[in-house]
Structure formats: C-alpha cells, structure tokens
Amino acid sequence: MDxxxxxxxxxxxxxxxxxxxxxGLSMGGFVGLRLxxxxxxxxxxxxxxxxxxxPESPDHRPRYRLLNLVTRWFGLRPAxxxxxxILCGWTFVAxxxxxxxxxxxxxxxxxxxxxxxxxxxxxSNTPTA
Numbered sequence: 001m002d003x004x005x006x007x008x009x010x011x012x013x014x015x016x017x018x019x020x021x022x023x024g025l026s027m028g029g030f031v032g033l034r035l036x037x038x039x040x041x042x043x044x045x046x047x048x049x050x051x052x053x054x055p056e057s058p059d060h061r062p063r064y065r066l067l068n069l070v071t072r073w074f075g076l077r078p079a080x081x082x083x084x085x086i087l088c089g090w091t092f093v094a095x096x097x098x099x100x101x102x103x104x105x106x107x108x109x110x111x112x113x114x115x116x117x118x119x120x121x122x123x124s125n126t127p128t129a
Contacts, residue, residue: 024047026050068118071114
C-alpha cells in the first residue's frame, strides 16, 4: 500500500494537477487514506469508499499466510472460494441471484498473476510479529 500511495503521489505531482479530487474504492481507499495522512497538500477532497482505518486482526494472519502460500505454489484456483468470501462477504456469496457476478469475480481472481498476487498480499518486507 505504501508503494502504491507513493506512486499515486508521484503521478499527481508529475501531471501537475494537485490538489485533486481523489476517489478510492477498497484498496484505492487505503491509498487515498495514506495520501490524506502523508500528503494532504495533494488532495482537494478524498472520497474513500469501503475501507476501514482499523488494522486487520492479528488472528487472521495465519489464515492469510496459508492462503498466500497455497496461491504462490498452486495458483489461485484452490484458494478462490476462500478469497471470494474474504473480499465479498457472506450476503454476496450466499445470494443465488448473484451467481453470475460470483462467476465473473472468480474468473478475474483466477486470471491474476500467480507470483505477483502473493507479493501484493504479503510483501517480503512485512513484519512477521
């Protein structure tokens, strides 16, 4: 997230468009939050959607590490169901009327890079404790 936020700041500066209206959804919201905290002069109005400023529960770390290991060695196919439940929530997963949307998101997950995805989820420089 820090790298992506730094990239976003560099892009805004390079284009010479600061301050900007920044709209970030989910991961983009985390980027916008970092920009608002670290580089507020670049933002005119941050709109942050579907994010939380609270840290992920440490109890989730072992599960995420396992999913990351599975993804790195075997690709996303064995982990796609779990990842979908984490990303989308139970109401989306359980709604029969949204089966086509779930299939589309599963296809998108399965198309992700096998080595890049684990690095984005758990970079090598992330503290283990």
